[in-house]
Amino acid sequence: MVHRVVACGSPIVLPLTASGRISSTVVGSPADIGGADTVLAGLRRDARRAQCMTHVEPVAARPGRHAPWPEWVDPVLRGRWVAAGIDEPWTHQAAAAEAAHAGRSVVLATGTASGKSLGYLMPVLSRLLTQPGARALYLSPTKALAHDQLRAVRSLRLTGVRAATYDGDTPAAERDWVRAHAGLVLTNPDMIHRGILPQHRRWAQFLRGLRFVVIDECHGYRGVFGAHVAAVIRRLRRVCARYGSEPVFLLASATTADPQLSAGRLTGVDVEVIDDDGAPRGPMDFVLYEPPLLWRRPAEGEAQGASGEPRGAGENGAPVRRSVTAESADLLADLVADGVRTLVFVRSRRSAEVVAITARRELGHVSSDLADRVAAYRAGYLPEERRELERRLRAGDLLGVAATSALELGVDISGLDATVTAGFPGTLASLWQQAGRAGRDGQRSLAVLVARDDPLDTYLVHHPEAVFGRSVEACVFDPDNPYVLGPQLECAAAELPLTEADLGLFGPAAPRVVDDLVRRGRLRRRPTGWFWTQRTRPEVDIRGTGGPPVRIVETATGRLLGTVDAAAAHSAVHPGAVYLHQGSSFVVDDLDLPESVAFVHEESPEWTTVAREHTDIRIVESSRSRILPEVEVHLGVVEVASQVVGYQRRLVATGEVLGQEPLDLPPRQLRTRAVWYTVTDDLLAGAAVEAADVPGAVHAAEHAAIGLLPLFATCDRWDIGGVSTALHPDTGRTSVFVYDGHAGGAGFAERGFLRIGDWLAATRDAVGACECPAGCPSCVQSPKCGNGNEPLDKAAAWRLLTAVSGAVG
Numbered sequence: 001m002v003h004r005v006v007a008c009g010s011p012i013v014l015p016l017t018a019s020g021r022i023s024s025t026v027v028g029s030p031a032d033i034g035g036a037d038t039v040l041a042g043l044r045r046d047a048r049r050a051q052c053m054t055h056v057e058p059v060a061a062r063p064g065r066h067a068p069w070p071e072w073v074d075p076v077l078r079g080r081w082v083a084a085g086i087d088e089p090w091t092h093q094a095a096a097a098e099a100a101h102a103g104r105s106v107v108l109a110t111g112t113a114s115g116k117s118l119g120y121l122m123p124v125l126s127r128l129l130t131q132p133g134a135r136a137l138y139l140s141p142t143k144a145l146a147h148d149q150l151r152a153v154r155s156l157r158l159t160g161v162r163a164a165t166y167d168g169d170t171p172a173a174e175r176d177w178v179r180a181h182a183g184l185v186l187t188n189p190d191m192i193h194r195g196i197l198p199q200h201r202r203w204a205q206f207l208r209g210l211r212f213v214v215i216d217e218c219h220g221y222r223g224v225f226g227a228h229v230a231a232v233i234r235r236l237r238r239v240c241a242r243y244g245s246e247p248v249f250l251l252a253s254a255t256t257a258d259p260q261l262s263a264g265r266l267t268g269v270d271v272e273v274i275d276d277d278g279a280p281r282g283p284m285d286f287v288l289y290e291p292p293l294l295w296r297r298p299a300e301g302e303a304q305g306a307s308g309e310p311r312g313a314g315e316n317g318a319p320v321r322r323s324v325t326a327e328s329a330d331l332l333a334d335l336v337a338d339g340v341r342t343l344v345f346v347r348s349r350r351s352a353e354v355v356a357i358t359a360r361r362e363l364g365h366v367s368s369d370l371a372d373r374v375a376a377y378r379a380g381y382l383p384e385e386r387r388e389l390e391r392r393l394r395a396g397d398l399l400g401v402a403a404t405s406a407l408e409l410g411v412d413i414s415g416l417d418a419t420v421t422a423g424f425p426g427t428l429a430s431l432w433q434q435a436g437r438a439g440r441d442g443q444r445s446l447a448v449l450v451a452r453d454d455p456l457d458t459y460l461v462h463h464p465e466a467v468f469g470r471s472v473e474a475c476v477f478d479p480d481n482p483y484v485l486g487p488q489l490e491c492a493a494a495e496l497p498l499t500e501a502d503l504g505l506f507g508p509a510a511p512r513v514v515d516d517l518v519r520r521g522r523l524r525r526r527p528t529g530w531f532w533t534q535r536t537r538p539e540v541d542i543r544g545t546g547g548p549p550v551r552i553v554e555t556a557t558g559r560l561l562g563t564v565d566a567a568a569a570h571s572a573v574h575p576g577a578v579y580l581h582q583g584s585s586f587v588v589d590d591l592d593l594p595e596s597v598a599f600v601h602e603e604s605p606e607w608t609t610v611a612r613e614h615t616d617i618r619i620v621e622s623s624r625s626r627i628l629p630e631v632e633v634h635l636g637v638v639e640v641a642s643q644v645v646g647y648q649r650r651l652v653a654t655g656e657v658l659g660q661e662p663l664d665l666p667p668r669q670l671r672t673r674a675v676w677y678t679v680t681d682d683l684l685a686g687a688a689v690e691a692a693d694v695p696g697a698v699h700a701a702e703h704a705a706i707g708l709l710p711l712f713a714t715c716d717r718w719d720i721g722g723v724s725t726a727l728h729p730d731t732g733r734t735s736v737f738v739y740d741g742h743a744g745g746a747g748f749a750e751r752g753f754l755r756i757g758d759w760l761a762a763t764r765d766a767v768g769a770c771e772c773p774a775g776c777p778s779c780v781q782s783p784k785c786g787n788g789n790e791p792l793d794k795a796a797a798w799r800l801l802t803a804v805s806g807a808v809g
């Protein structure tokens with residue numbers, strides 16, 4: 001519903017949480033938050049909306065701090081920047097530039113729009129202008145960002161700097177020119193791995209002159225991909241050393257818990273951290289927002305929930321919240337109706353369309369002119385279309401845009417008043433990046449985080465300190481993962497034989513991994529080192545997630561609809577599964593595992609499908625542990641055996657189970673790293689968890705813990721799995737396991753082990769903050785449970801988590 005905001009002096013409503021508690025916010029007087037005519041005051045005037053606002057954080061304005069241009073900056077370059085309106089750099093830009101110029105590797109970890117690029121371009125471009133043989137590499141996680149950077153460099157019109165992109169789209173003829181002549185090559189880690197290092201002899205001149213390597217958006221290198229990139233960079237350093245160069249690394253990162261540690265892990269060199277942001281920032285109101293619970297009125301004679309409340313429409317009768325998409329579309333319509341330039345960030349292309357269409361429909365009731373000023377923006381648009389949308393937004397012609405995170409990186413959008421983030425984007429770094437888009441000419445801006453029906457989102461909107469306090473989220477990956485290191489050492493040996501001295505570069509796990517490769521006949525030991533034995537080069541997909549992805553093909557037409565990861569295929573596209581794709585519904589006819597293809601036909605049954613999976617976990621070894629009187633916590637290697645054994649059909653409208661179907665799919669094995677805790681019967685008794693309630697308590701505690709781990713490590717809940725049991729044969733006790741979902745581990749379990757006390761305390765708080773009676777998707781239900789979310793005991797889980805976090809905290 002669109003409400004009109006009338007600018008008047010009505011009092012500011014204290015925000016209440018949906019459960020009626022007054023939130024912990026200190027709400028200032030109208031003057032403190034910028035006057036009653038602010039966008040925020042408009043939102044608050046709607047009583048229902050004010051109830052959903054769990055917290056409002058006034059983010060103070062910060063004045064900018066300048067530093068003089070370093071003396072060594074090339075005068076022509078400086079002149080171009082001054083002409084572009086940059087009179088002097090900000091302090092952090094100058095500090096990073098000075099360090100790199102002096103030969104020290106550096107990570108620049110400051111906010112969005114703080115101008116990190118000027119910090120690395122100063123030393124890089126100055127060197128290229130003054131030293132004819134000097135070369136530099138720029139790495140970004142996406143092609144689009146590299147192309148944006150190229151445009152920025154070219155706009156400086158420096159005849160002495162030959163810059164070029166080098167990626168999968170670069171024509172063969174141009175590649176020769178880039179190798180021979182380009183001073184600055186903008187590329188991605190995939191091309192270093194597949195294109196440059198295997199042909200290093202052809203790149204000899206470039207590598208000999210390599211002085212700087214810029215790694216932009218380095219917080220994007222996480223999990224298994226991060227481990228691969230760390231190895232690729234070590235391979236690059238080794239080959240450079242062969243040609244006599246030792247480049248300085250300049251990394252740009254979002255603000256994370258420990259940029260120095262993650263930048264050091266990524267490059268293997270000591271890195272100086274610069275995080276004192278000297279860029280100015282306008283004031284902002286940051287709102288945490290939780291959509292209301294929707295209660296379904298029970299039909300006559302229908303059973304009530306255990307505590308007398310009406311049962312909801314969710315799984316096992318759980319209540320559901322109003323969807324984040326519907327709520328965000330409403331917010332967008334209201335803001336646009338008030339003339340507020342707003343960008344809504346959503347997770348999928350489809351949601352971008354749905355939010356835009358819904359907002360346009362609502363605005364259409366007010367004025368058709370307003371409806372035309374809202375659009376969707378998502379990946380897959382042509383550059384011209386993209387630029388046209390950006391131009392209309394800047395000009396104020398477009399007032400509202402619903403965008404996928406494609407907009408988050410490298411695209412120049414300014415002049416916005418408000419951002420709405422529809423569902424936590426996975427990391428705090430992304431959240432701040434999105435919020436940082438708003439703020440026009442130092443005016444007060446608004447950012448809103450709308451929670452999804454998910455434990456982490458629930459936790460965040462009820463724990464403002466987790467969003468606004470010091471970041472606890474670290475960019476996590478494990479460079480010692482043998483499943484990554486093995487193939488990477490094969491690549492390295494194929495480039496140049498490995499020597500004893502090289503092994504140190506690849507970390508403490510390298511000698512063991514090399515021995516294993518020799519045993520398997522992949523490498524041969526000779527007096528001068530280890531040699532690659534095969535004729536063809538090793539095949540390694542650095543973005544791979546274990547096996548080729550499964551293609552989804554429409555049987556009748558042969559049309560390729562999309563792909564799913566091999567690991568998810570058994571539960572997502574088994575025969576009979578209902579598969580949704582861009583708003584259309586398909587049913588899987590056949591899953592051909594050897595060929596990695598699922599055949600589907602279009603059909604919209606009244607039901608969805610949920611896979612049932614059996615999972616067993618066996619402990620291979622515990623490598624680190626904390627032994628306390630009633631609780632033990634371990635980090636180690638486990639073997640996870642899982643098998644999708646069937647699926648349930650459930651009515652879309654009510655979640656009612658229509659039937660069970662068996663499936664005949666092979667079991668799968670995963671050797672990975674896990675964190676687990678075990679508790680004694682005394683602890684359970686002390687927490688008043690009866691023997692019969694233990695399975696429901698540990699299962700609920702496991703689900704919620706998986707939901708909260710992304711607060712401490714840059715992972716997605718889909719990157720991790722869990723197993724809980726009242727009695728595990730390897731521990732002899734009640735045990736809860738959380739494991740990395742990728743072979744060899746990705747570093748997430750390790751982070752959970754290191755932060756176990758905070759992690760379990762946050763998990764307990766998330767469970768406690770949810771006002772549902774007996775468990776819902778916001779607290780203990782999991783969208784990927786292989787057991788149909790049964791049994792779950794929310795109250796007992798809270799008591800168990802309180803006892804365990806108290807013991808380890």
Ligand SMILES: [Zn+2]
Nearest residue numbers: 770772776779
């Ligand atoms: Zn709940």
Ligand SMILES: [Zn+2]
Nearest residue numbers: 785786787789
């Ligand atoms: Zn489960």
